[in-house]
Amino acid sequence: MSGNTPSSSRGVNAFINDERYRSIFYQVVVFGLFIWAVLSLIENTQINMATRKMAVGFDFLKNTAGFAVAWTPLDYKPSDSYLMVYWVGIINTLILAGISIVLATFLGFIVGILRLSKNWLVAQIASWYVEVLRNTPLLLQIIFWYLGAFANLPRPKQSIEILGFESLVLNNRGLYIPKPQPEDLFWLTAVALVVAVLIAIALNKRATRKQQQTGKYISTLIPTVLIVFGLPLVVFVLTGMPLEWELPALKGFNYRGGGFVLPAMLAVMVALVVYHSAYAAEMVRAGILSVSKGQTEAASSLGLKQSFVMRLVIIPQAMRAIVPPMISLWMNVVKNSSLAIAIGFPDLVSVFMQTSLNQSGHAVEIVALVMAFYMTVSLTISACLNVYNKKIQLTER
Amino acid sequence: MTEITEQNEVSEKFVPKPSLPPPPNTTGAIGWLRYNLFDGFLSSCLTVLSLIAIGFICVNFYEWAFTKAVLEAANRQECRITPTEFGTCWAGVKFWFTRFIYGRYTDTEIWRVNSAAIILILWMIPVWLPRVTAKLNIALSGVLIFPFLAGYMFLGGDRNWFMEIMVSVAVGCFITVIIHSLLCLFTGAGISKWIIQLTGFANRSERLHKFPVIVFAVIIFLLSLFLINDVAFKEMPNNLWGGLFLTLVISGIGIASALPAGILLALGRRSKMTVIRVLCVAFIELFRSVPLITILFMATTMFPLFLPEGFHINKLASAIVAVCLFAAAYMAEVVRGGLQAIPKGQYEAAEAVGLTYWQSMGFIVMPQALKYMIPNIVSNFMGLFKDTTLVSIIGLYDLLGMINAVSQDPSWIGLHHEPLFTAAVIFFIGCFAMSKYSQYLERNLGAGHGR
Structure with missing residues (x-):
């Protein structure tokens, strides 16, 4: 051609x-x-920046921020720099997201298992819990929890004492809790805890190896609990109990001393936990259902006890389906914690992208810094996810 | 021997053992209750606890929603049921409800929003009717051309030559779609067949068939140009848009633009060309790893800086662009998931037949992948519908923004719970319907390959 x-x-x-x-x-x-x-x-x-007389560059980070932040565990004063504000925002976001992730996962597992309950009523309630929470916007839920529950708390004088403790109180300024004050030798207890955990891990690994070699099952529950709680406790007592509690007390119109958490933070946290637990529940349910019934039957026909069937056969396989989406859910919790801005909790977006940006006018730099933080978090998380996926694939065949 | 045993058996009189009690009822209402609610001690406890919880919630909700309800009041103060206690002020919701749906859109012009919605529904209904042909064209025209008509109906004001043409094209398309669907429904043949028949081109060669159709299209276009010539709507600047209407506009534009953009990005991400792949991956990962609210803040603070001098971008436009970028990145991942579900043999077969890249994507891969993707696209739309509430943080009056505005109105100050509940119900109905529809599609479409 x-x-x-x-x-x-x-x-x-x-x-x-x-x-x-x-x-x-x-x-x-x-x-x-x-x-x-x-x-x-x-x-x-x-x-555009030249015509608006906006300065460029990251030098502004050294300038004094000059505004107070409503809540932070760091030692921050209004005279600190914008860089400090950035750290305050990051720490607040990470604390909020971290606690929410743990609680949401825990609650999600409970709801997910309840959805599979043989009890019809329980399964129905769990499924409506999931439906209602997943089908309304998170922002609406955050505002609802804030205005509906946490903004209506009584004044400090009429504080609610939780479980009858005088130093664990809830009022419209926040939740006041006793604050631990470690003294000189407390680090020994911390070291003891780390050592105990390491010993416990080694013990469990050894038991597993023994079981794989000889088929003999050694229960490690009691020794693990004894070591993890016992060793630090013994060290703690021997070093003379170097831990004091700083108790909050009502002085004048407000509580002083101790640790406290803003009502806005409680509201965001409850909303994040409840909202994401619905998604987590669906993942848990789907994960457990993804293990075929033949696996249960095969395990039973090998003569495994009911509790072993669950622990050795079903859960490891279900985890394979649960963990990857669960990790991207955690990423969503970190991202969605930025909605705290709607009710004034000082997270990164609120203190840096709103207050600092409005004050300093360095839009480009601030947007870049905030995005860099979120990208770092999510890239780290997805790197962990890739490692985990690799590990699973290796054990698969 | 045998005789003796026989005698023995006869002499010992046969006494049957007492029969066992009947097995517990497993059918009927009682059996159902026993199996599903009272199967053992733990299950019974859970049932009782659940019943108590349900009862508690229902009683409290009934009391809040009905017993304490105040249906007629002119302001929040009249909603008091005792001097110290407020009742549930449904009167406030009733007073504000139009605002929740349309924002601050002028009352006399609301019919424009409604009729645009009706036009969209009429335009899209044929897609779900089995007898109608050319569904893809109908759907595409609805997504690509309808927005111009809707945009003009919402905004009003003067039309420049571009809008004049686009609006008349849209009107023409709408008329054609309606005639086409009716013809399909009642005669079984589409509009192009009818035109060819009526003009007598049916027995000419196939090559000539397009001419009468083109002539018809031109006639329809000129007709609609003439039709809309005298129509002029009052200008409604977009700071008056609000409520559920604005939420739907933003999420609608977001999803309509996200699909084509997402397809391109996903193809780019799977491309063999390094530069294109890297750019697509960077875009997708950037927008997926940051929260929507930061993108919205970026849009409101940085987009004005990006534009050349003399150009202006209002807050709504920036928000829409931000939502589109965000939605495109997420949609790209949905499309990638669909593409990955297509076996490699399909790509290879398409190449082997000699199709070009775009042909093999358009005729072989995408139609199959779209089938897998539809449930995810619907849930993506649901997510976007929910996420659109974030624009209230940057100061747009979407549904949630209107809800917040109620509690700042002097005569309804402090009215939070009832409007929030109303908004929650609206969102729940919308999202629940969508999620049920996506589950229905998953059952009917997704598994199609397995059966």
């Missing part, structure tokens, strides 16, 4: 039709367009 085309045009045709050259051409065009778009955006931004 190409035999009767002249050799010169054949060469050009071959060049045009060669997939490699075409691909390079497309890539060069796309890259060129991208560079052009970025450059023109930068130029526009520079012109």
